Amino acid sequence: MEDTPISLRTKSLAIGYKYKGANIAIQENINLSLPQGQLISLLGINGIGKTTLLRTLAGEYTPLSGELYILDKSIKEYTREEIATKISVVLTEKVIVQNLTVYDLIRIGRTPHLKRNTLLREEDIKWIDKAIYYCQLEDLKGRNISELSDGQLQRVFIARAIAQNTPIILLDEPSNHLDFHHKVSLYKILKQLAREENKTILLSNHDIDLALKLSDQIIVLKERFSIQGKIKEVVQMNVFDNFFNDASISFCPEQLRFTLVE
Numbered sequence: 001m002e003d004t005p006i007s008l009r010t011k012s013l014a015i016g017y018k019y020k021g022a023n024i025a026i027q028e029n030i031n032l033s034l035p036q037g038q039l040i041s042l043l044g045i046n047g048i049g050k051t052t053l054l055r056t057l058a059g060e061y062t063p064l065s066g067e068l069y070i071l072d073k074s075i076k077e078y079t080r081e082e083i084a085t086k087i088s089v090v091l092t093e094k095v096i097v098q099n100l101t102v103y104d105l106i107r108i109g110r111t112p113h114l115k116r117n118t119l120l121r122e123e124d125i126k127w128i129d130k131a132i133y134y135c136q137l138e139d140l141k142g143r144n145i146s147e148l149s150d151g152q153l154q155r156v157f158i159a160r161a162i163a164q165n166t167p168i169i170l171l172d173e174p175s176n177h178l179d180f181h182h183k184v185s186l187y188k189i190l191k192q193l194a195r196e197e198n199k200t201i202l203l204s205n206h207d208i209d210l211a212l213k214l215s216d217q218i219i220v221l222k223e224r225f226s227i228q229g230k231i232k233e234v235v236q237m238n239v240f241d242n243f244f245n246d247a248s249i250s251f252c253p254e255q256l257r258f259t260l261v262e
């Protein structure tokens with residue numbers, strides 16, 4: 001496993017935003033090394049910087065300092081179009097274009113691979129079909145997206161990212177509209193996808209219990225540091241003790257879950 005190729009790497013990365021011309025850092029010294037074929041969960045309390053990190057890794061925000069490498073090449077050496085062939089992203093805010101079918105929306109995922117006005121090729125159709133298969137959307141593919149529930153729509157956006165067929169997939173809270181069964185099912189689908197298609201999949205998530213049971217690795221963002229590793233290793237570092245800064249919520253390392261102290 002140690003020799004697994006690394007798809008995404010950061011060195012002393014600082015992330016944040018610009019405010020009145022000044023750089024405001026949210027997190028500094030982030031060192032990540034995300035391997036191929038693995039599902040990695042990004043965990044941290046509200047407002048700690050998960051979305052900012054995902055947007056930075058996706059090339060939407062410029063790092064405040066440090067280095068970011070996609071497939072061993074600095075992100076600075078990629079054009080926006082090239083990044084879209086390496087990284088697909090599912091964010092929480094979704095632009096909804098009315099009058100699109102589920103199939104049409106998934107098909108948009110193929111855009112980075114198509115020359116202007118070209119018809120879908122065999123490869124494009126193969127990836128759209130794979131995305132429909134992974135996200136179990138066969139019965140919905142002809143429906144108008146305006147008729148879907150939030151949870152169904154969420155699956156369609158994930159399918160669009162899968163259709164894009166990039167080595168790296170980043171998802172911001174992809175399970176937030178899903179019931180427990182669909183949350184578990186999403187984790188299993190993403191893990192299967194990571195394994196079968198050798199993808200690096202990073203998702204942010206507030207379902208920490210599920211993440212600890214179903215991910216290959218986790219990244220935990222805390223106030224002054226971040227850590228990445230296999231579940232057991234990270235749990236042993238006690239990063240979940242007093243995680244929520246609330247004495248009534250306690251973490252049980254044996255059961256890998258939080259409980260409410262009576």
Ligand SMILES: Nc1ncnc2c1ncn2[C@@H]1O[C@H](COP(=O)(O)OP(=O)(O)OP(=O)(O)O)[C@@H](O)[C@H]1O
Binds near residue numbers: 044051053
């Ligand atoms: N453009 C911006 N202007 C001002 N503040 C910002 C901006 N972008 C992010 N922040 C602040 O940076 C911090 C991190 O935000 P971010 O959305 O990355 O957190 P998060 O971990 O994804 O949170 P959540 O779990 O609530 O979604 C927050 O305090 C947020 O208010």
